[in-house]
Amino acid sequence: MKLNVNYKEQFENRHIAPNEQDTQAMLKTIGVANIDELIDQTVPKNIRLKQPMNLPAVKSEFEYLNKLRVTASKNKVFKSYIGQGYYDVIVPGVIQRNILENPGWYTQYTPYQAEIAQGRLQALLNFQTMVLDLTGMQIANASLLDEGTAAAEAMFMQYSLRKKTEAKTYFISEEVFPQTIDILRTRAQPYGINLVIGNHQNIELTDDMFGALVQYPAAHGEVYNYKAFADAAHQKDIKLTVAADLMSLALLTPPGEWGADIVVGTTQRFGIPMGFGGPHAAFFATKEEYKRSMPGRIIGVTIDAHENYALRMALQTREQHIRRDKATSNICTAQALLAIMAGMYATYHGPIGIKAIASRIHGLAIVLTKALADLGYEQLNQSYFDTVKFNVGVLVNPIHSEALNNEVNLNYDGEFITIALDETTRLHDIEVLIKVFARVKAKNINDVDLESITANVESVIPDELQRQSAFLTHSVFNKHHSEHEMLRYIKSLEAKDLSLCHSMIALGSCTMKLNATTEMIPVTWPQFGGLHPFAPVDQTGGYMQIMAELNAWLSEITGFAAMSLQPNAGAQGEYAGLMVIRAYHQDRGDFNRNIALIPSSAHGTNPASAAMAGMKIVVTKCDEKGNIDVADLKAKAEEHSANLSCLMVTYPSTHGVFEESIIEICDIIHQHGGQVYMDGANMNAQVGLTSPANIGADVCHLNLHKTFCIPHGGGGPGMGPIGVAAHLVPFLPGHSVVDMGNEKSISAVSAAPWGSASILLISHAYIAMMGAEGLTNATKVAILNANYIKARLESHYPVLYAGANGRCAHEMILDCRSFKNFGIEVTDIAKRLMDYGFHAPTVSFPVAGTLMVEPTESEPKHELDRFCDALIGIRNEISDVEAGLLDKVNNPLKNAPHTAAIITGNEWDKPYTRQKAAFPLPYVALNKFWPSVGRVNDTFGDRTLICTCPPIEEYEFDVLV
Incomplete structure (x- = not known):
């Protein structure tokens, strides 16, 4: 018997289910001789690729993981005290193993069919309850994409609620995180909103202001008493948004108790790894009176047909699929899986545990402050929770070098250094920091009486800002603290939900395909999960390699010149693509080009995204066969020729057809000076057969949670990177903290430079192994x-x-x-x-x-x-x-x-x-x-x-x- 010593497992055979025998049987039922005959009858010849895609040689699952371990080793995971909205965490093992790594949770779809989604609906209701308890507000949604975009959604909600229609000015505290301000700049431009960035303590609030945003605690750590500011804002009919640190609210007076109208933030600190920026579940909480204006999904209690307790997504008429261009948000997905994890973190620790964790963080910040004061360093924050700020003057560079020698990352701003402590910080970490600061002054840790300092730790939070109200009082947060109880609770909810573990989920437009285990495994590796998104670039070599490769592969697949991996949802990709088109026109002096042609069959997010980008929507007809009515499209392109910005088109169409006239359609738009935006929702029918660029598109977003195997996670996470033709590359999104390398970049669309970077690993694995x-x-x-x-x-x-x-x-x-x-x-x-x-x-x-x-x-x-x-x-x-x-x-x-x-x-x-x-x-x-x-x-x-x-x-x- 001859043996094949070169045999290699083919991942393709694991991902694609039908075998040869089944394929032949299906072809016979369809009535074609072979699969290529079927493809020839389905995909128009004039859009077919002339040659195969140029991608690297395929790797087996074993080979891929071995190579990825080498790549992962290029990431240097230093101890991070950078903060700025991202903190190291401890993921409870029972949550990591039984939710994050469990396909029974991550392969679920959005809970539109509530009767078979009661488990995750309950978990999301827990999340909403947790947010409301900690923020002191009245109604919360079931998560948004990240803190920065949640703040932008809040600004838009404030704008939509304004009583003074002439009010176009929005105040932002200069101590809001820079990435949040960056996103607000992006969102404000199309609507002509004037951003005023300044000091909340001396800003003159004017009649043309409709809203304001402050950070609590502030970006550099100070805990301000904003009550007087909130009162002054309300006297001017200015609604106040507070970007709050959820962990700090276990100790601080919640914003809802001193005047906030909206509270936003991230739940990343509740057991979600940093992951070089995501995915993390943002929260959004507001007053009951604003419930119909609030973006995102809301889980609500109801009854079933037998009058039993039941849950479902509430107030669905607010969704952009219904309101379309009249929507104030294009939010279609959320971060359900991460919200579920954060809610379970609160369930596992309970109010006593959460307060204990917050108290330890705060206590160690006080210990660090006193220890460095003994060394002669001046700490500038009078009141703080976890972040302390020092003016170190000319010592900043020596401290920087010494910190790196000890594999420590601090946050540097000129002569100032901020140090943000987190859940993982222990006393021995404080000792390392003391040594770093001591050595620069030729001192040592013995110059600090650490024993005395740790024996006398009192909160520095003023009495009026110390939390008095109870939180997490519901029984769900007070009975699952042993691992056995927690495990059984998680499993009891999982059992109520249908996922891909049970049967196929044949959702049109949503592509619920295999999320292979090998693709998922690296997401929880510490080399990827433990990296701060603002870590020095020389510590991020593994991520940089992966993202460069993924950028090149996706560019080859789409036919485009380059990608931006920043948009962290499909609708976010739509918005980013349209803002790139907008910037391109304006760079050429065509400020008048603001008409978006959108077929009547388009996804609801298309007109909503166009409206958010400041465009006017003109709907084009479809014929009786469901195809775009070319004559109507041509007439409207001619009518609006001088002001035409773009066409938004889905291909194959939303009706599930490869339209024969697509190249002609793209040519018509280009003849009138417009750009073609292709919605990539249906890329699963294009890859390898045709491409957006081959058809004539200029920009396209890709739903990596559809075609490229990132799981849906019960309603998120997703990723929506955009690919663009060469003339649009200079306008791809930039970032205020990390240089993205484009001179004419639009400002950021997501909080982290590369969006939800950790789950890009999934698509990277899929392409490499296929x-x-x-x-x-x-x-x-x-x-x-x-x-x-x-x-x-x-x-x-x-x-x-x-x-x-x-x-x-x-x-x-x-x-x-x-x-x-x-x-x-x-x-x-x-x-x-x-x-x-x-x-x-x-x-x-x-x-x-x-x-x-x-x-x-x-x-x-x-x-x-x-x-x-x-x-x-x-x-x-x-x-x-x-x-x-x-x-x-x-x-x-x-x-x-x-x-x-x-x-x-x-x-x-x-x-x-x-x-x-x-x-x-x-x-x-x-x-x-x-x-x-x-x-x-x-x-x-x-x-x-x-x-x-x-x-x-x-x-x-x-x-x-």
């Missing part, structure tokens, strides 16, 4: 799987749109509108799918009353068949309603989903069997997933809005604690 051929094959199989589902279902459900040869791209739209004739809504189908063990496809987008289905390349034929069998089974049930065999109102669809409690109850009053309700097909019984609640009552929840964990005694039904 290679050019593997990525191309993934695209082909995604198209194969979609067309197989189409072939199986089109005799049961009309497929709304198809290409010239009757093929769909990677997704399709099933038309369910006719079922309304017998009383069945598309929502009924979505809920009934839960009884079959599936999450519904995308409901009523982009066409009301439809399902948009996208299987991805990671699903095997037998899973596609299970899904098709379920939809066919449901169609047969609809036929039974139509024929009168099932009642129009009391039937399995209207009563879905059926919970275990209902099925096993003593009474059964339905005109169909329990078996039909719970086990409609034989395979369901083999691996039954039970929805934990019946159909959720959204109306009840919005009418009696409760967005915190309610006391048990207020409800007769069980509360998930």
Whole structure:
């Protein structure tokens, strides 16, 4: 027997599920001889790539991780005291292993289908409760992207709430973090908002101001009493936003108690690694009266069809998908996974533990201050929590050198040094800092009476700023402090949620594909998680290599000249791309170019992003086949030629079709001086076959949490980097703290220079292990799987749109509108799918009353068949309603989903069997997933809005604690 000693595992075979036998069977069902014939019938020849992508040779999983360890070693993880919104943390092991590293949590989708998302909804409700308790506010959302963008969202909310329409000035304290000010500059420009940056203690508040922002504690550590400032602002009808450190609020009087209208910040300190900038969950809390203006998702309490406690996303009419260009925010995703971790951190430690951690941090800051005072150093902050500021004069360079010799990073600003302590700081770390400062003065640690100092530590926070109110009083934060209890609590919530661990999630436009374990493993390596985003560049060699490689690979895949990896969500990428286009036009003197043409089929974030970029939206028509109406587009491009900024187009279209006229469409826009922005939501149907640049686009954002395998995390994190043609490269986003190398850069769009850098590792791994051929094959199989589902279902459900040869791209739209004739809504189908063990496809987008289905390349034929069998089974049930065999109102669809409690109850009053309700097909019984609640009552929840964990005694039904 001859042996192959050069055999190497191919990751492609792990990522792409259908084997050769299944592929042939699917091709036969579709009616083509081979996959290339299918691709030729699907993708127009005039947009196909002429040659394969030029990417490095493929690596096996074993080879990739071994190489990455070498790359990781180029990151020098020094002890960081830089602060500025980023701090080292201790991630409780029970949370890291059972949430961050657990696909049962990170492969969940956004909880739009609440009945099979009760676990993460409860975890997010805990998060909201934690934020409200600590900030002293009345309503909070379920997280935003980062502190800087949360502050920008607050500014926009303040702007939208202003009573004086002429008010266009916004005050920012000069002691707000610089990256936050940078983002506010970006957001303010399109709206003509005038930013005034100054000292809150002597600023003259004027009638043309609509809002103000202060930092608490301030960027250099001082804890100010802002009450008088808040009162003065309110007298001028100026709403106040406070960017607050959540950990400090365990000791400080919460902003809600001294006059804040909005409180924002990051929950990074609650057990989330720095990760060179992210991902981290921001928080946003405000007053109850502003709930309909608040950006982001809100989790609210309601009841289900059986009047049991249930949760769902509340007040959905605020979302940009509904409000489109009238939206005040384009937020589509959040940081759900990180918010869940932060909420669990509070659950694990409880109020006593959180206060103890905050007290230790504060106490060690006092010890450091007194110790360095003994050495003759002047500490400038009168009141502080964790950050102390020293004027060291000419000693700054010697201290810098000595700190680096001891692998310590401090924050330097001219002759000033700030030192920010964190949860990981211990007394021996203080001793190292003392040695650094002592050696510069030719002294030693014995010159400091450390024993006496540590024996007499009293808070330096003034009495009026010391917290008196209780927090984290709900039982959920007071009963899970042993690891066993915490483990069981986490698992009890996980069991209520359907994820990719259970079945395919065939969401059109959302690409719920395999998030391979090998791709995820490096995210928790300390060499990547422990790095501060503002660490010196010579300590970040591993990250710099990874990001340079990823930039080059994504540029090759898209055909563009360069990428910006800064946008940390898809909608953020849209906004960044449009701001780059805006800067390009203005650089050429075309300040008048502000018209964005957007097809009627576009994602809701498109018009919302364009409005945020200061553009005027002109909607173009689609024809009866769902394609862009070229004649209408041309007419509107001509009409607005002098002022045309851009076209926003999704390709393949949101209707799941490769439009034949796309090159002509791009040419029309260019002829009239506009730029083409391509929404990269559907890149999973492009990679290796065509590219945005090949089609004629000038800029495109990529949803790395879709095509490039970053998991959805129950509603975030995401990444939305943008690629641009050569003429737009100079305008890619910059950063106020880290030099990004572009002379004409727009200011920052995200708080960290490279966005959520740690999860870029996932996409880097995916591309490296797939290679050019593997990525191309993934695209082909995604198209194969979609067309197989189409072939199986089109005799049961009309497929709304198809290409010239009757093929769909990677997704399709099933038309369910006719079922309304017998009383069945598309929502009924979505809920009934839960009884079959599936999450519904995308409901009523982009066409009301439809399902948009996208299987991805990671699903095997037998899973596609299970899904098709379920939809066919449901169609047969609809036929039974139509024929009168099932009642129009009391039937399995209207009563879905059926919970275990209902099925096993003593009474059964339905005109169909329990078996039909719970086990409609034989395979369901083999691996039954039970929805934990019946159909959720959204109306009840919005009418009696409760967005915190309610006391048990207020409800007769069980509360998930």
